[in-house]
Amino acid sequence: MPNMSKTKVPIPEQEPKVRAKNFEEVTLGYTIEMAIEEANRCLNCKNKPCVSGCPVGVRIPEFIQKITEQDFASAYEIIHSTNALPAVCGRVCPQERQCESKCVRGKNAEPVAIGRLERFTADMHVNQHEDIIKKPVSNHHKIAVVGGGPSGLTCAGDLAKLGYEVTVFEAFHVAGGVLMYGIPEFRLPKKIVQQEIENLKSLGVNIMTNMVVGKVFSIDELMQQGYEAVFIGSGAGLPRFMGIEGESLVGVCSANEYLTRINLMKGYQDGYDTPVLKSKAVAVVGGGNVAMDGARSALRMGAEHVYIIYRRSEYEMPARQEEIHHAKQEGVEFLTLQNPVKILGDENNRVCAVVCQKMELGEPDASGRRSPVPVENSEYELPVDTVIMAIGTSPNPLIRTTTEGLETNQRGCLIVDETMMTTKKGVYAGGDAVTGAATVILAMGAGKSAAKSIHAYIMQKNL
């Protein structure tokens, strides 16, 4: 008999007041008893609507069934067969817009906590198993992967399993992409990411850090070196600024810079040399995950007031529901339907306030979203000493401009066909570099399908 409770089994979390001052993980994860209780809410539907909501088609009811049977190893195998990074996805996927949005239980109650169960299963696996991974027999075909984010790592892993000799070229001093430099420790412990990378190394993937492709080697040079195909997973690119007055003042930075200083360079820890802005009042502009991460990190760095400024209403915010909820609990103040129009500086050129204009929602635009329109004479000054811009990115020209034959669309994103091949033969691409800033799971999915296509391409070529 399924558990007919209308609500998800609550997940233990650090107290908001406590966690807003530390960088340890916010949600602590289900215990075995909690996981089984939640798993019992699943109706094991025949037509599996939840699966259709998952970008990589995780066989959701099957793994949940295994949890009820306390067969956690099988549950993990089921997830892992289609999702290379379950411990990551369980923590960062926007489940409320994917699997959980389709869940039958969600019609008149809370959906099954699929994300939490995925995380539980992955964590159980890590805690109970020492992965014994062996390098598969080599097929002697060399493949280069540019960028060590989720798309690149997934592509590398899948190809390595097929026997390819894969080298990942990563610009930073560690691989992981946004998982390392963007998403904070309190949401995704870096240990988890590094474990996944260690597993890839055991599979025989060679990871070369400090390698900026387009500078140290061009794509063509890689192919001349004997790499028979290349996958580009170089990420979303340059942070955008608003183009308003005052954006060059001291105290204005992009969320990418702020988060990289904190996450990758560990600027929040004693003993690390990278400085981070010490702020009292912070305005974060934007409504996505990046904005939430910036805001919650600012609280943890000791800011007394942290504001999220977003031009639409909270309902339109692209961030994961859980992040919005957590941010509010921790004391982030939400200024929705407002837009910064100017940043003011003091005599030392330091930010002292941001001028906000109130907005209201007008008619729906082409995308169906109601677009915000300014309310006249509604400007007011919000005193802050730091402004963090989290309003999106535009593609990095570095690889495009150094690779002949690589075409991009009007937005500057790489063009790929249905096999993920770019306009250059043997060169594939996926993840944010193709879609613009999106999600971890979509980047992974892209890496997976590219791996499949690359395999087909190499087999065909060597017939």
Next chain:
Amino acid sequence: MFQILKKKELNPSVTLMEIYAPYIARKVQAGQFVIFRVDEQGERVPLTVADCNQEKGSITLIFQIVGRSTMKLNALQEGDAILDLVGPLGMPTELPEHAKNICVIGGGVGCAIAYPQAKAFSKAGLHVDVIAGFRSKNIVILEEEIKKHCSELILCTDDGSYGMKGFVTNALETRITQNHIKYDTVVAIGPILMMKSVCELTKKYQIPTIVSLDPIMVDGTGMCGGCRVTVGGKIRYACVEGPDFDGHQVDFDELIKRNGIFKEREAECRMMTLADKL
């Protein structure tokens, strides 16, 4: 790991290091830079490459000891290694097509960058004069090296203890007005204030001027936006589009203020910010 093959003190606060980095040595061109991280706790700090040796697979860095990271770097000895070194980053220096008669100006430790540029231009068959400015005689660096790669080296010191007395701008103006030399291009590298003054002067004489900027950087690949500078009223990313820009278009005042964001770090910016103390 990147091994230090050679270490040499150029003056008490400026050190030269030759580092084994074969991938970078293969590709680096004048004007490009690297980012180093000494150890696990270290910051990522940009430094312009002063020289390279393809046979040895090495690059040469010349840096001023001004803050924690350069102090850490300077504490290493021959045979030790740096944890991370990434490059070559940025665009190589590109001269205007018509350039034939060039004046390269270096201020203080900025001469470490002026030197490879002068060398590259001479090799390309152009006429190159170098004006090198220092505060006083005891901190002059690279005099012999630069001499080898230019037609004329005009050395000046603020206090007159060596070479001509005065600033690099005085020397340049003398060349233009009294010696009647018609430079078609000026390349200026040094403290921001120096570059600003040079640009004000060359604007007056309508000589196209290239400057090499040193904004704050983190990744160096165009991801963080920390290195943004305003050039011709537009935001440009120095790590991917620079570090060289048209000096007449650069908003120097903004750069000076932005480089002061992290007080301690102020000194660290590609070795030049404090070079005016030299």
